[in-house]
């Protein structure tokens with residue numbers, strides 16, 4: 486059994502445990518305040534990143550583990566197997582993962598059944614639920630898949646993530662260009678307006694870290710123009726830093742974990758500056774400690790997420806990140822997390838609110 490499945494089954498067994506997170510969330514509440522963004526109350530700022538719970542099967546256990554929010558998916562309209570195995574490779578010395586999963590998932594009907602079951606359960610642990618959507622490998626008209634997913638799952642989501650940054654679906658990253666992106670976001674927003682009633686979920690866009698300065702500028706201006714609600718920075722990288730073992734580095738796919746950390750932080754800072762701190766950012770990439778999370782927040786992230794850190798450090802990492810982050814904020818004299826957002830950027834601080 487690989488580490489992914491070990492952690493997945495471990496999370497499932499947490500279903501049997503009580504409310505591990507409630508006491509912990511109270512600590513956040515009484516010290517550094519809740520993060521309220523897009524009108525959503527995040528019990529703490531540490532979330533489970535997309536890809537782990539592709540079919541919305543372990544949202545409850547993930548909250549019980551201490552995550553303040555869980556992003557389920559990437560879900561596609563039709564079920565698909567993904568790429569042939571092996572498709573996940575670990576490098577424990579560098580705390581790195583390369584994956585070329587290719588969105589294996591049970592499709593939107595299965596996702597909806599699982600999410601409905603969780604939403605209908607009587608003793609739901611507190612936490613925000615994001616739904617990360619993507620297109621099937623066979624789709625040549627992306628807007629069709631994103632629209633049908635929003636129609637079916639949008640009304641159930643606290644927020645929606647439009648994922649155009651997985652390196653493992655051919656053509657997906659081509660959407661990270663001004664014209665196709667504006668077209669897609671217009672379709673996404675129109676479907677949200679049609680299907681999501683009086684409480685439309687905020688729309689976030691998840692981008693790759695492999696963007697040069699000109700591409701970052703183009704995308705920042707496009708997302709401001711499209712008036713979406715936020716960004717998730719970043720997905721995995723196609724880069725292969727020199728210190729990776731050769732055999733591991735040769736694997737095809739997206740690299741995550743420690744080696745993507747600095748690159749992702751730099752992209753967060755850049756987008757925070759390019760959008761003048763006006764577009765909330767969820768920072769992800771190489772986080773496995775409170776210090777890593779703090780770096781991302783100081784660069785401009787309002788919230789953080791992790792995936793690979795959970796694989797290498799185990800389930801206790803969620804609480805240790807939250808505890809250490811609280812200690813770091815206190816050490817630096819902050820009384821609310823929002824006061825630290827973007828302080829390592831060139832954006833001039835306007836107020837202590839991140840709402």
Ligand SMILES: Cc1cc2nc3c(=O)[nH]c(=O)nc-3n(C[C@H](O)[C@H](O)[C@H](O)COP(=O)(O)O)c2cc1C
Nearest residue numbers: 534535536559584719720741742770771791792793
């Ligand atoms: C095995 C694996 C599968 C992933 N699948 C998805 C996915 O389906 N959708 C997505 O948006 N990101 C996916 N990601 C990317 C993560 O959500 C995250 O953006 C990236 O791994 C960087 O964070 P990390 O260093 O904490 O892992 C996946 C990552 C891994 C390691």
